[in-house]
Amino acid sequence: MFLDRFWANTINGLSYGSIYALVALGYTLVYGVLQLINFAHSEIFVIGVFGVYFTFLALGFQPGQTPNVPLAGIIANLVLAGAVGMILAGVAAVILERVAYRPLRKRNAPRLAFLITAIGASFVIQQVFRITRGSNPEGTIRLLPPEPVFRIFGAPVTNLQIIIIVAALALFVIADTFVNRTRLGRGVRAVAQDPATATLMGVNRERVIMITFLLGGLLAGAAALFYLMTIPQGAVFNGGFLLGIKAFAAAVLGGIGNLRGALLGGLILGIAENYGQSLFGGDWRDVVAFVLLVGVLMFRPTGILGESLGKARV
Amino acid sequence: MTTTEERPAPATPAKPSRRGEISRWWNARTRAQQWGLLVPVAAIIYLLPVLNPPIITTEPATSFPIALFNAAVFALIAIGLNVVIGQAGLLDLGYVGFFAIGAYTAALLSSPDSELGVRFPWLVIVPIAMVVTMISGVILGTPTLRLRGDYLAIVTLGFGEIVRLLADNIDPLRGNRGFQDIARPGGTYSDGTPIFTQNDAQGFYWLAVTIVIIVLLFMGNLERSRVGRAWIAVREDEDAAELTGVPTYRFKIWAFAIGAAVGGLSGTLFAAQVGFVNNQRFDVTTSILYLAAVVLGGQGNKIGVVVGAFLVSYIPDRFQFEPEYRFLVFGLALIILMIFRPQGILGMRQHLLTYGRQAYQKLFGSGTGVAPTSLTPSSRPAGEPPEAVPDDRSGSRPQGGGE
Numbered sequence: 001m002f003l004d005r006f007w008a009n010t011i012n013g014l015s016y017g018s019i020y021a022l023v024a025l026g027y028t029l030v031y032g033v034l035q036l037i038n039f040a041h042s043e044i045f046v047i048g049v050f051g052v053y054f055t056f057l058a059l060g061f062q063p064g065q066t067p068n069v070p071l072a073g074i075i076a077n078l079v080l081a082g083a084v085g086m087i088l089a090g091v092a093a094v095i096l097e098r099v100a101y102r103p104l105r106k107r108n109a110p111r112l113a114f115l116i117t118a119i120g121a122s123f124v125i126q127q128v129f130r131i132t133r134g135s136n137p138e139g140t141i142r143l144l145p146p147e148p149v150f151r152i153f154g155a156p157v158t159n160l161q162i163i164i165i166v167a168a169l170a171l172f173v174i175a176d177t178f179v180n181r182t183r184l185g186r187g188v189r190a191v192a193q194d195p196a197t198a199t200l201m202g203v204n205r206e207r208v209i210m211i212t213f214l215l216g217g218l219l220a221g222a223a224a225l226f227y228l229m230t231i232p233q234g235a236v237f238n239g240g241f242l243l244g245i246k247a248f249a250a251a252v253l254g255g256i257g258n259l260r261g262a263l264l265g266g267l268i269l270g271i272a273e274n275y276g277q278s279l280f281g282g283d284w285r286d287v288v289a290f291v292l293l294v295g296v297l298m299f300r301p302t303g304i305l306g307e308s309l310g311k312a313r314v
Numbered sequence: 315m316t317t318t319e320e321r322p323a324p325a326t327p328a329k330p331s332r333r334g335e336i337s338r339w340w341n342a343r344t345r346a347q348q349w350g351l352l353v354p355v356a357a358i359i360y361l362l363p364v365l366n367p368p369i370i371t372t373e374p375a376t377s378f379p380i381a382l383f384n385a386a387v388f389a390l391i392a393i394g395l396n397v398v399i400g401q402a403g404l405l406d407l408g409y410v411g412f413f414a415i416g417a418y419t420a421a422l423l424s425s426p427d428s429e430l431g432v433r434f435p436w437l438v439i440v441p442i443a444m445v446v447t448m449i450s451g452v453i454l455g456t457p458t459l460r461l462r463g464d465y466l467a468i469v470t471l472g473f474g475e476i477v478r479l480l481a482d483n484i485d486p487l488r489g490n491r492g493f494q495d496i497a498r499p500g501g502t503y504s505d506g507t508p509i510f511t512q513n514d515a516q517g518f519y520w521l522a523v524t525i526v527i528i529v530l531l532f533m534g535n536l537e538r539s540r541v542g543r544a545w546i547a548v549r550e551d552e553d554a555a556e557l558t559g560v561p562t563y564r565f566k567i568w569a570f571a572i573g574a575a576v577g578g579l580s581g582t583l584f585a586a587q588v589g590f591v592n593n594q595r596f597d598v599t600t601s602i603l604y605l606a607a608v609v610l611g612g613q614g615n616k617i618g619v620v621v622g623a624f625l626v627s628y629i630p631d632r633f634q635f636e637p638e639y640r641f642l643v644f645g646l647a648l649i650i651l652m653i654f655r656p657q658g659i660l661g662m663r664q665h666l667l668t669y670g671r672q673a674y675q676k677l678f679g680s681g682t683g684v685a686p687t688s689l690t691p692s693s694r695p696a697g698e699p700p701e702a703v704p705d706d707r708s709g710s711r712p713q714g715g716g717e
Contacts, residue, residue: 037464100649109656112405116609117652119602123645131642245471245598252468283483290472294458297469301461 002278007155009274015161015230017270018168022223023247024254024262025175026093026216032192032257032307033212036111039118040096042244043125044217046237048089048224050129053235055081056141063139074143078225086221093217094210096121102206129237138235141228164226171222172263175215179259188212192257242286246273249293255303264304268292359523363516372631379515383587385627386522387580392607392623393529393616394576399605400614401542402569403549404459405467408474410601411454412447412574414481416581419443421591424497429486436499436586443582444575451574452567459566474601481593492592496585510586518587525583526620529576533616536572545569549614606648612658621659 002009023045030038059077069077100117144163148156179185190198191208199205227234227243250269254261269289276288296304340348362370363379372381391413398406420439422428434442458469481487498510499521509517536542544565547555556562585591603626611622630644651659 031464035464037467103653104656107653107656109652112399112605112609112613113652113656115405116606117649119606120645120648120652123641123648127639127642127645131639241598245475249468249472252465256464283479287476287479287483290476293472294469297461297465298457301465303465 013271013274017267021266042240048221051088082225089221090217408470411477412577416578421493425493447578455570618660
């Protein structure tokens, strides 16, 4: 049973893992710069999900229908929805930083205080969606039904999985290049390494923090699009919660503060989860994810790749 | 690791605050005076469900005794979590796991639905549940407490989730069907009606408050003991503590075990009152609410966390007129409160606590005006070695160190 579905699980895991990885990047970036668990990041993701969903609605897609649009049109629509989701999530992340974190930073609050405002912000965002959209998931809008394109060792690979894995990897490469190769990215790494010195060297710390949140939000928005493509019934006010926890677990698994770690952690978590589901049944999917996390941290207390956003490459 | 200021505080003179004045005044009282003030307060707390004061009451939406009982259980949980977070500085996001283990132990040992087939009375269950949770705390702590800070946070979060998922998925734990008829404490009023019933939580509230007070006294003593000092040392600077000979790992495990035991105790109390346990109450959100209670009230301040727990539990019960907006308001309140009072409602009684009352009085005099104004109690110079101050806080022994 497990061996039969091994490759199918692997591919499915990679596609889920890509979504985890994109969300995990947001956790890891913020953690690298501020040493802060941005607990509200999962709600930023939810904002992205609703952004994508509302864009679908605005583009004239209705729940339950299979759209009769040529492939190019569908892809254009998906890209548009993704862009809207990304922008909304990015802006929301920046606003979150302004409202919930910056005032505390100005007051030199203890670290746990940030966690509490994050939880508060997370409640507020969730409730805004619950009050305006109700507690039931939104109707299913599926633009692109999954269809097997080719097979690897007999396991079908669907068009959705290809799009998600390729696009997520591309986004990761862009983010990684941005942090490691550009001038702004150097600022991010400098602040992660030593905020005081970076400020003295002329890095605008507040701007770096803003960019970090923006980047994390953009990636979460992209993840939201892929999430809705995979799980079209997932637009619900608390839909980000478990995903957020797992993405954070993925970030920790790979080594928090480390972009490549987030990617690796996300993929490993996604794959392990699918293997676990296949081995022990669907109820144990989440248990496997957390047991894996605990197990890895026993042996690699700073995650698989270690913490390294600050360890600069020039 | 989670604190604002370091132990050698003279370099950073803190600003004098109103709270500093109050706590200085409070600490200048003798033990007898303090008790004299506390006893009436306790009496009022006990009488709350009987008085049912018009503005404070949560009725008609929620029965006031039940709301109070829930708040008291919440307070107990917060006290236990405060040992882990406030005293030892370990961020535990899976505390609800211990609460669940306590509740499930009670259920397994007393419910007719349980496959163990035993029906122990509540008083027997309590110590068993506490030992079981304590052991689970040690089991969780042994591998994980070598991790630091945020890694510990996510691992404990994972633990809380695993406990819940086990309750979901292991068949003898009955998932959503749950356990009925969990043992309650015995006892009747003089007219023969039982004190502890599900519908009238008044007896349970009194029991919970009594337990809270006992645990508070216990924790107070623990805080001022060698163990408490070790925890604070770990919290302030783990490396320094290790270097000065504090076996940090062992004391962290102790913090986990004691915190877990209190969590288990509150779990049994909860299970006894509701009489029913299933997998619905032990999610991570609950864990996060516990954390919110601790941080809101002021981590490291056991009275503060009781206040915080009361607020976190009571506010949603009280303001039910718009249940739609309950958690929205709650979230906003968390943000606003943290922005204006990042250290919590009552700040951390950080350092001096460990030196005992005599040290306070030596430094700040027994009156109010004598104290040097540039120093709040939490930031006075800590030049004297802590060993010089006896553990005993009754004031009967002469001061060893001091000036």
